[in-house]
Amino acid sequence: MLATLALPASDWLGWLHEHGEGELSAARQSVTELLALPRGDAGMLPLWNDATTALRNAGALANLLASVHPDEAVIERAEALEVEVRSYETDLYLDPDVYAALASVQPGELDDGAARLLTKVLQSFRRSGVDRDEQVRGRVRELEARLTELGQTFSRNIRDGRAITRVPSSALAGLPADYVAAHPAHDDGMVSISTEYPDVHPFLTFATDAAARRSVAHTFFNLAWPVNDPVLAELLSLRHELASLLGYADWPDYDAEVKMIGSGAAIAEFIDTVSAAALPAGEREIAVLRERAVQDGERVIDVSNWRYYTELIKRERYGVDATQVRRYFDFTKVHDGLLEVTARLFGLRFTPVAPSDAHAWHPDVTTYDVSAADHGTPLGRIHLDLHPRERKYNHAANFDMVPGVLDAQLPESVLVCNFPRGLMDHRDVVTLFHEFGHLIHNIVGGQQRWVRFSGVATEWDFVEAPSQLLEEWAWDASVLRTFATDSEGVPIPVELVTAMKAADEFGKGFLARTQMFYAALAYRLHVERPADPTARMLELAAAYSLIDPLPDTHFYAGFGHLEGYTSGYYTYMWSLVIAKDLFSAFDRDDLFDAEVATRYRDQVLRPGGSRDAADLVESLLGRPYNTEAFEAWLNS
Incomplete structure (x- = not known):
């Protein structure tokens, strides 16, 4: 029976070092054995698999521990291991001897899975610049190393940039009792609201004090600013240089080549298409929020109050009070x-x-x-x-x-x-x-x-x-x-869930526009690399978002997906289009239907990446995916 990874009872630092070095050594050994085989030998693929498994083992664990381990020394070692893995991967994919060896394998002699693997691997080598001259390959090595360092710094600045907003204890008015209990006043009568999600999101949703909400939002939307400004500028510049070196117009074109969407231009088109589709509903919803805000003397719907007024609308129009809903969860x-x-x-x-x-x-x-x-x-x-x-x-x-x-x-x-x-x-x-x-x-x-x-x-x-x-x-x-039961074990009423679902439908238009603002920001920053990212952010917010930013805030600096998703934040909405279509295969009156759930598990989830996503979806639906379910949901 296969064993799971044995984590250490103590000495995480020593264990991580030994584990990481062991996996890197195993990867190198497998590559050495691969190169020793005669050209065209299909046995290269299992050895390649062994090498990349070892690299995944080391890199995945390093990425995790850099993000969750409480010991700063372990975090630093994990980040160093990430650099080592990325460095070796860069060298590996730039090695013309390894590329030539794998390219000598004949696809026609392989089964479908192995042939697909070979095609994907050779594509990755070419996308790394292995077929370019040594000067280009050398520069690619430099760029990859620096991009790894910059990516870690960008994420670390967000992770370590947690901040506190001090507000009067009276500003907790409107918040649930358990939240108030968890935020006792200091000796001076002030309370501390952190930028952590469990602090900031409830505060922006329930606090009745508009000035306090603005203060908390101002702190939250300045996370990692200004420290991430030069980091982001260099990230964007070097990503563009890397893509250009490899023959692409810009980073989005390079990044999108291996995605369903295919090209950077298609990203821009998708963003504008969804934005246009969501505009009528979004404008109606924002008008409702603005009308309600005027009653309180506020005339602008911005990042400090849209959650609050959306919650009020859900309570007043749909009878859904989130503070009461919480007692079931x-x-x-x-x-x-x-x-x-x-x-x-x-x-x-x-x-x-x-x-x-x-x-x-x-x-x-x-x-x-x-x-x-x-x-x-x-x-x-x-x-x-x-x-x-x-x-x-x-x-x-x-x-x-x-x-x-x-x-x-x-x-x-x-x-x-x-x-x-x-x-x-x-x-x-x-x-x-x-x-x-x-x-x-x-x-x-x-x-x-x-x-x-x-x-x-x-x-x-x-x-x-x-x-x-x-x-x-x-x-x-x-x-x-x-x-979902309350403290006495009473299940959440069906009528309440029905009302919650109806209330949740309110806001989907302006929230879709918000997602498209994020997507446009990620895309445009990479295409344009503006000298003033704040000014460009404000222009894009005006073009796409129906919710105003607060003055003197810099959301992009704490937008962690600029590291992980880079220019591809559109993917959330692209995936949602497919998810709505997938859901059409299920019986909405019986979501525990074992037959369809099993087919979904086996036809969409179980194959992993062994087939193209479009084929996985078609195998479940019996047809290519389309936008009909998404459009019906958006316009309902």
């Missing part, structure tokens, strides 16, 4: 309910692993072994790190810790979020379902022969679709009532 019940729902839906079993056996990096982390419910076959291991703390990654994401390789190693995934320990907003529940969708995809799709296709390995603009699809289960009354 105790964190522990939601946590356990999510496991039960997804186990039932996907035919899985989650078995708790004792902390003394798991040896996780922090006591907050819970660990589960995942197996097939029907025959008990081990599928992998998951770690749930769900509460905020110092130096921890401050968004929500699934991290690949160990990539799955069939008959070699089990996949391991880590869910990293920042949820409150008590009652949750329903928005947080939706986020948890969303991120858990990535985790399920990684585990179920992690049974691949070739590591390149393991887990969430589809085109990048498809990866959000399975997670956006799983959000639908967080809106279904029959699903929610299996775990």
